[in-house]
Amino acid sequence: MIRRLGTGLAVLWAAATASYLALLLAPGDTVDILVGDGPDTPEIRARITAEWGLDRPEAVQYLSYLWRLLHGDLGRSYQLQRGVGEILATQVGPTVQLTFAAAALGVALAGIIAVATAGRGRWARGVASAAELVAVSVPPFLIGIVLLAVFSFTLGWFPVSGADGPAALVLPALALGLPIAGVLGQVLRGGLERAIEQPFAVTARARGLTERALVARHAVRHALIPAVTLAGWFTGTLLGGAVITEVLFGRPGLGRVAMEAVTGRDLPVVMAVVLLSAVVYVTISTLLDLAYRVIDPRIGG
Amino acid sequence: MHPSAQAGPLRRFAPASLPRLLTPAVLFGLVAPAAFLVLLALAVVAPGLLTGVDPLAADPLNALAPPGGSHWFGADHLGRDVLSRVVHGARHSISIGVAATGLAVTGGVLLGLAAGLSPKWLDETLARAFDVLSTLPELLLALLVVAVTGPGTGNVILAIALAQIPNYARVIRAQTFVVRRSGFVEQARTFGRSGLAITAGHVLPNVLGPIPVLATIGLGTAVIASSGLSFLGMGPQPPAAEWGAMLSEARGYLRVAWWQALFPGIAITLTVVCLTVAGRRLQRRFEGRTP
Amino acid sequence: MTITRPERNPAVHRASPPLVAVSDLRVSFGATEVVHGVSLTVEPGECVAIVGESGSGKSVTARTLLGLTGPGSTVRAGSFLIGGRDALAFRPGDWRRLRGRFAGLVLQDALVSLDPLRTAGAEISEVLAVHDVVPRARRHDRVLDLLDAAGVPEPATRAGQRPHQLSGGLRQRVLIASAVAGDPELIIADEPTTALDVTVQAQILRLLAARKAAGTALLLISHDLAVVASIADRILVMKDGRVVEEGPAKAVLTAPAHDYTRALLAAVPSAASRGTRLTGGAAPVRRVAEPSAPVLAGTGLIRSYGRRRAVDGVSFALHAGETLGVVGESGSGKSTLARLALGLLEPEAGEVTLGGRPWSRLPERARRRMRPTIQFVSQDPYDSFDPRHTVGRLVAEPLRLPRAQRRVRVLDLLARVGLSPETAGRHPRELSGGQRQRVAIARALGPRPDVLVCDEPVSALDVSVQAQVLDLLADLQAEYGTAMLFISHDLGVVRHLADRVLVMKDGGVVEEGDVREVFARPRHPYTRDLIAAVPRLPEG
Amino acid sequence: APRTSLTWAIETQPITLNPQQWSQNKVRLLVFNQFDALLSRGADGSFQPWLATSWEVSGDGLTYTLHLRDDVTFHDGTRFDAAAVKANLDQFSKPGYNPAVSSIQLRAFDRAEVVSPTTVKITLTEPDALFLDFLASPYAGQVSPKSLREAKDLKFGGPDLVGTGPFVLDRYVQGQEIRYRRNPAYDWPPAGAAHQGPAHLSEITYRFLPEAAVRVGALTSGQVQVIEGVPATEVALIKKDPDLALRTSLNSGTAFSYYFNTSHAPFDDQRVREAFREAVDVDAVLRAVYQGTATRAWSIVGSRSPFYDASLERAYGGDAAKANALLDAAGWTRRDAEGYRVKDGRRLTVRTVAAAPFVRDRRDILAQAIQAQVKQSAGIDFQVRIVDQGTAQQAVEDDAYEIFENSRGDSDVGAALNLILPRDAAINRTRHADPRVDRWLAAASATSDEDERKGLYAKVQRAAVLEKAIVFPLYVPADQVAAHKSVQGLGFDPASGTPAGAYDVRIGT
């Protein structure tokens, strides 16, 4: 556990440093960003440089960045006249809502379809796997566009955008959740089908178990093992997909902040987002690692 | 020889069994994807054969013309032919995908092999480096790369490749561990072969086994990723026809010109579906060959 | 020890109908029929054994009796009566009520037949729950009773453990406990002892015998005639999906009627078969080893994995032309010793010499030149072949010859192990297990080694194929005078082939000496147990 | 007053709520909900009273004396008086507060003195005709001195940075919305307001919906009652809808124009500059891109400005034959395989490098349409690159561009011209120097006589557009507001032409 924590911290440090370096290497300099498309005179530049301490050597700036990080200070946005921590704090909510809704939707859909079709007739499986294939193959933004065009513009069932109310969450969560349902569905069904062909499954049947009981008591846990190994992919897809989904649906959230910060090269915000996603990743992979041990006691017993 | 092996070819050429060959599974699992991929390859290599229209020729007076006689897939907001742009777009989208996948595979194989063969500390360091690289969601990493290097085709390739390297590196590393400890590598040592000879002769070829499958499926992923980046305006710059960028442009016209979004959308989806189907076929063949 | 067979009670036998009465059973998978008209009856309280080679249809027959033939299968039969009811008209629910309650099944692949994610107790109580054998509150106690009856020590602890925490023997016992939990009239046990050490095997057989004594009928499946000899009332011999011979156990074993049964019996290596060919024909003339300096010797070898000492102070000497057998239970360090001898592992202490010269102390670079003189045949030839290579290329790999001569030599080697030149173009996956092991032997012989290290070279093979490979090894040794370090857990095999034997236990050598001497007069108690546990065919 | 509320979808979210940090014309409509400036402007461009009831400018143009209302209170209950005005002005001289304003708009500011609680005297170091415009701008939005001292996040603003305006900031959720509630005490609207007393609406919420299609969808599905920024493609649909009304207003400031970089080939040659303009059929392009909703520009100054020189209309442009003749004359006679003109082995390539965050209003598509036109009609290779801000800045520094695209929304166009045209101006991207222009602009800045300024700016426009052809005006930026018919009182800010605040807005029956 201590080791994991150490590794997690190392990963965080590396992520922070890597993104710091990356943005340092980018063309143009910070003053340009702070000037924006407003008036630009040497005098204005000099004042900005002094204000942000950009005249210090890069190493000093980096160290002071790390130092501030250690104190939980994420710095100030270059573009939005505010502290980064405050910006993120206001944006976490909608993104959490979106990603949780999408994850829940994806997991539920995948689970239902997998359990309903595993080991069933050719047709049911064919249709399910074709649906999964398409869900996996359509870019999330295309799903979003289609959902918007059909359910919002044409049928008017769901609001076009925004973050208020559960109705506004339906379409974005679908757009983000469907690809997840596709991949997860494939993996779960594959796992279930493999599990019910194992010798232990034959033994269980030989005890007089029904197929449903076999799936519920034995196969599901086995199918969860490969599904859990998808955790990293899963988190990445959710966080990355949130960028596109939020932009497309005009939802507030971290994804959109990240996108705007990247295009505007708002260094402090970008780095904070990078750090945050690293924290999320490390946390989730640790949690799932623990879950993995619960599901599969063979590991590290 | 097994008796059925002799009966096989005869049966295959018997005309009576032809209808049996074209089952839905074969049709959707093999014939249709193969046909589409051939068409796609043609669009990439020689788009001129599929359409004679210049994808960049703007005709503002004909902007947003619906699908019909002169524009089969309709015209976009600048009056450009959507069909021609979809066809020519294949080159951009696919070559980004291929280049990114190629780069990612090369990098992934080299790093994964290096990690798998290194002493423990170096291996651990590399493995942690893969971890760091994958702590960032693929798209966010790509955004970061694009933020550093600016939008454009080359940078999108680099971004996607960088994001996918850990996937390949991990597989290769794990595979290297397995192969390195396998019986035949040990056996080769008893024949007095040197470490280098064993790596080149046994480890590398066996490690590369899953690569064609991974790369085919990875190509699909790369196409999706690149279209996502183009959609966000990070990819090839206008007026280049690229599927993701076309979709991004079409976004503003959803209510007035559905065709502008529909056709590039279908193109991306079909491409990825067919690549995935092909990848899975390869995988089944590959798995059929090993124990 | 020997297991005494309780007298059958004719009264019981006549009073009730047979538990199983199947005639002309045919099972196909897709278009291929794998069981061709088997007829079988099991009377209450009776033990019927099915023996036969791998792939002869034993398991399929057994599983079919419980309607578990598997997906894609078609079952036909002249009559198919289970417990007096017509199973051909069964609906899924009928089968389910039968399974576990009327008949318990112990599957082949004991090691993977328990759900790895669930505790042993949960697996057993599943039967109790499904058939509502005992109320929920008493299930736990019943589980512990069952485990205890199955000879599992510390049932309370074991019930909470998962398969990976149990040894092979314990897992097999848990499986048996779960098979008898529903108090069935019939137990179908498919190869219940195959993966186990002899001593554990003996315990399992005793357990089954006890169930039988309690009145439960047994359908026992095995490829090992000796295993069933001690317990079966009747024996069916299967070959290629047909029953070729059937009769009372004693008759089949001592006076086999069918050629196949005879061959099967002859192929079993034992003390009696020593110096003969198992597959018939003239025994090879062996050059008697001249007393000389050992070609391979180890002194005081120690090697650990983590804290565990896998090999703990072993010394041995192998002389030219001699076969040194190494026996011992699973985990006793046999394979580790082999790898030390091959210079694939460095000993922590002690030294291995090859041809009287230092070997284990050399740097790998220097060892490489000497490697052709010591070659290796492993238990799993499949794993020792690069899956991408053809047989020709595999056999050619250790040869240091110009290209042109190499091909000739490969074909020559293949011919020597009895493989046709056409084999050279095939991939190992296209060969049978016996053929694969021949390829492995041909490859090991390529560099004309002085020493051949064989780690369980025949334990994955059927008796008849095993017989062929053992004969081949004997022939080749007679011809080339190669010294062999021969590792096996099968005492019969070692007794058949080896000149001297090393008995290992927990990483150390407990006994060493001439094979005949050790087997006739074992000094160490462990050796004695080992020998006693070996099942025997009745003398015929 | 009855309780009424309204939701209004806007395209851009403010990066700051502090009026003195304001920099986005698109969110000007928010500023005057919460804050009042000292002066206001009428529809004719004249200055009118607001928090200052009257003002005098000394003859030398160096001293401004403002007489203030005495009945105004800030939202935090403190009184508005001369000391507050002085505190607001002095705030700009704090280092790092707003470098841009202190070095441009307040360049000439010397000091402010409290003469009496209702009188404040401002002294300049040199005459500045634009100073009154500053006093009417969001920068002059009066902030309570107490909150200037105490605000938690001064540069961002927020509920604790208070003004005197008709609405009080209630809640700001980034990326989502900003909500105001009525200031019941309000009784000091600017001179041009349609009513007196508190605002009609008890509450107004602005939702941030950056996607145009989404905004329109939100309006038509009734989720919001008002939107601004109506995409051209949707204009026809909205006009057809009997429940909706569309209002449009041209913006003040400069027209959206392509500025030619005259510092190197090919645009160092005036013939090529003119040829580029002739090669484009601006009307056709605008029709295609904006579906007939855009107003063509003829001058660098937008046609809404009182300084606009209408005599430039139809004086140039759209003659492809002339374009080709000019290019031939300039020596770009040969063509390469792709049909582009070539001279001395070099292709006639011109590049525009735009920073993605500032590309709006379908200007990228406009550029593509122009790109297609100049290729077809004159063989010019016009390359459009949309890049990140750093790269764009780099291109400017490296002089690696030929066209710079820009429009400015200053309420007094003179301010914009001062930034763009003079030799050393902050955003002189043409790298062109014309001493006459510099003189005329300086003179216009120094006088507050409107007629005199008009004459001077007309000369400037002729020089830049006709004589030197350093600029290619394309269209006059405009703002559209679409709303449900029931919403009344929507208007445009007379100073800027952007949507006005919500003071006069009400929901009819």
Ligand SMILES: Nc1ncnc2c1ncn2[C@@H]1O[C@H](COP(=O)(O)OP(=O)(O)OP(=O)(O)O)[C@@H](O)[C@H]1O
């Ligand atoms: N599910 C299945 N699908 C297709 N063929 C099968 C299946 N199960 C068994 N077979 C085939 O049926 C034949 C008989 O198999 P079975 O498992 O009964 O052999 P066995 O006598 O038990 O052999 P072993 O000693 O190796 O266990 C074999 O050729 C096998 O390949």
Ligand SMILES: Nc1ncnc2c1ncn2[C@@H]1O[C@H](COP(=O)(O)OP(=O)(O)OP(=O)(O)O)[C@@H](O)[C@H]1O
């Ligand atoms: N690579 C390894 N890492 C850790 N422990 C090992 C390793 N290889 C063997 N061991 C342990 O060393 C001991 C001896 O193993 P070895 O393989 O030599 O036994 P064996 O006599 O060959 O057994 P078997 O008959 O099962 O093959 C066992 O307890 C085993 O678990």
Ligand SMILES: [Mg+2]
């Ligand atoms: Mg079997």
Ligand SMILES: [Mg+2]
């Ligand atoms: Mg072993």
